[in-house]
Amino acid sequence: SCIYQFLNLGMSLREIAQALRRSPSTISREIKRNSSKIKGNEESYTKYFPIKANDKYLDRRKDCHRKSKFSKDVIDYLTIKISEHWSPEQISNRSTNVIKQVPSTSTIYRLIHAKKLPKTSMEKLRRKGKFKRPAEKRGKFNDKGRTIKKRPKEIYTRQELGHWEADTVESGRLDHKRKSGYCFVTLAERKSRYYIAILVENRKSENVTPAIINVLKNLPKELVKTITFDRGKRNFQNLRK
Structure with a gap:
C-alpha cells in the first residue's frame, strides 16, 4: 500500500526505494510483476494496486514449492488402493505391474499426512484387524501389605x-x-x-x-x-x- 500511495504522490522509483529502504531495482520489479492491466477507451495501460499485487504474489507462491518426486500414476494408484481399504503396509508390500516402484509404508503415511493424496485422510484407513487396548481400570492397592x-x-x-x-x-x-x-x-x-x-x-x-x-x-x-x-x-x- 505504501508503493501505491507514493506512486499517486508522483514520487520516482528511487525516491520510493529510499523511503522504504529498498533498492530501486526491487521496487521496479515489484511494480512490473504485480501491476494490473487496465483497458481504456483508446489504449490500455498498467497500474499498481496493492490488493491485486498481493493476490498475484500468492498465486505465484503456489507454484514455488518443491515438486513431488512421485508421478501422477503413483498418486492415483495409492489413492485407489486406499479407497479400496488397503492399508499402507499392504500397498507397500504387495508387488504390482501398474507402477514401477511402490513407496515405502512410512512414505505413504507421510503423503497422507501432507494431504498429497486426493480425498484421502487418516480416518479412511482400515484398522488392519488391530484394536486399541482399553485403559486398565486400576483397583485399590492393599495398603496392609509390606512395602x-x-x-x-x-x-x-x-x-x-x-x-x-x-x-x-x-x-x-x-x-x-x-x-x-x-x-x-x-x-x-x-x-x-x-x-x-x-x-x-x-x-x-x-x-x-x-x-x-x-x-x-x-x-x-x-x-x-x-x-x-x-x-x-x-x-x-x-x-x-
Whole structure:
C-alpha cells in the first residue's frame, strides 16, 4: 500500500526505494510483476494496486514449492488402493505391474499426512484387524501389605538364596475379540538369577496365585523364603497370601 500511495504522490522509483529502504531495482520489479492491466477507451495501460499485487504474489507462491518426486500414476494408484481399504503396509508390500516402484509404508503415511493424496485422510484407513487396548481400570492397592522398602537387608545384598520377585507379562498380541488374554507369570530368584516363566490364561489373581504355588511347592523350604510382588491390583490376592 505504501508503493501505491507514493506512486499517486508522483514520487520516482528511487525516491520510493529510499523511503522504504529498498533498492530501486526491487521496487521496479515489484511494480512490473504485480501491476494490473487496465483497458481504456483508446489504449490500455498498467497500474499498481496493492490488493491485486498481493493476490498475484500468492498465486505465484503456489507454484514455488518443491515438486513431488512421485508421478501422477503413483498418486492415483495409492489413492485407489486406499479407497479400496488397503492399508499402507499392504500397498507397500504387495508387488504390482501398474507402477514401477511402490513407496515405502512410512512414505505413504507421510503423503497422507501432507494431504498429497486426493480425498484421502487418516480416518479412511482400515484398522488392519488391530484394536486399541482399553485403559486398565486400576483397583485399590492393599495398603496392609509390606512395602518393598521394608524387605530384610539380606534380600538387597543378594547374599542369601530363597528370595523371589514375581510379576506378570502380558502379550501385546491378543485376538481381535479380546477373548484371549494369555500372559506369563515370571519368577526370578535374586541371588542365583534363576528365572521361571509360567503361562496362565489371564493375569487375574485367581489364576496367578495357584500357578505360583504349584511351581514353588516342590522346592525345598530354604529356597522359598520371601516373594515380592508388583503391587498392581492383579496381585492383590497374592499380597494377602
